[in-house]
Amino acid sequence: MILDHNGVGIRIDTTGTNLIIRNALITGGGTGLWVSNASPVIESCTIATNTANGLDYVSGSPTIRNCIFWDNGDDLLGSLGPGMISYCDTRDGDFSGQNGCISANPRFKGVNNFRLDRSSPCANAGTNIRSWMTTAVDLAGRRRIQTGRVDLGAYEMSSSGTALVRR
Ligand SMILES: [Ca+2]
Numbered sequence: 001m002i003l004d005h006n007g008v009g010i011r012i013d014t015t016g017t018n019l020i021i022r023n024a025l026i027t028g029g030g031t032g033l034w035v036s037n038a039s040p041v042i043e044s045c046t047i048a049t050n051t052a053n054g055l056d057y058v059s060g061s062p063t064i065r066n067c068i069f070w071d072n073g074d075d076l077l078g079s080l081g082p083g084m085i086s087y088c089d090t091r092d093g094d095f096s097g098q099n100g101c102i103s104a105n106p107r108f109k110g111v112n113n114f115r116l117d118r119s120s121p122c123a124n125a126g127t128n129i130r131s132w133m134t135t136a137v138d139l140a141g142r143r144r145i146q147t148g149r150v151d152l153g154a155y156e157m158s159s160s161g162t163a164l165v166r167r
């Protein structure tokens, strides 16, 4: 799913308690995700260049992992508990160094091209959730896990065309 919005990308309140959001690119004018009194799973998403905030957290217990929050007004806003977020890359550095989270330029391929460059620190930086990833594809239709470990964000770097292996 690519959500280029003008306002709030996805607003999750009590009616969306068990919502699962995967492999989504959320970008635009306003706030990407808004969570209140809900416990959604948000994984393998790229939430970038939202003019307000990436995630506006009010309350609830979301599970957020393997996501990139980059170049939003505030990437993560609100008092998220440390157990709610793992294996994410944020520009604002929230939770960096905890639960596999980092704060490093994801090296997108270009403006409005949120695929990862070969030098991206988000490559192979995620945690594999084999229950759904093994047979899944990324936002571009490529295998979700390549080179043995999932990448952060909605796009998996293709393993084809990688450097020759010397033996
Ligand atoms: Ca923040």
Ligand SMILES: [Ca+2]
Residues within 6 Å of the ligand: 123, 124, 145, 146, 147, 148, 149, 150, 151, 156, 157
């Ligand atoms: Ca990978």
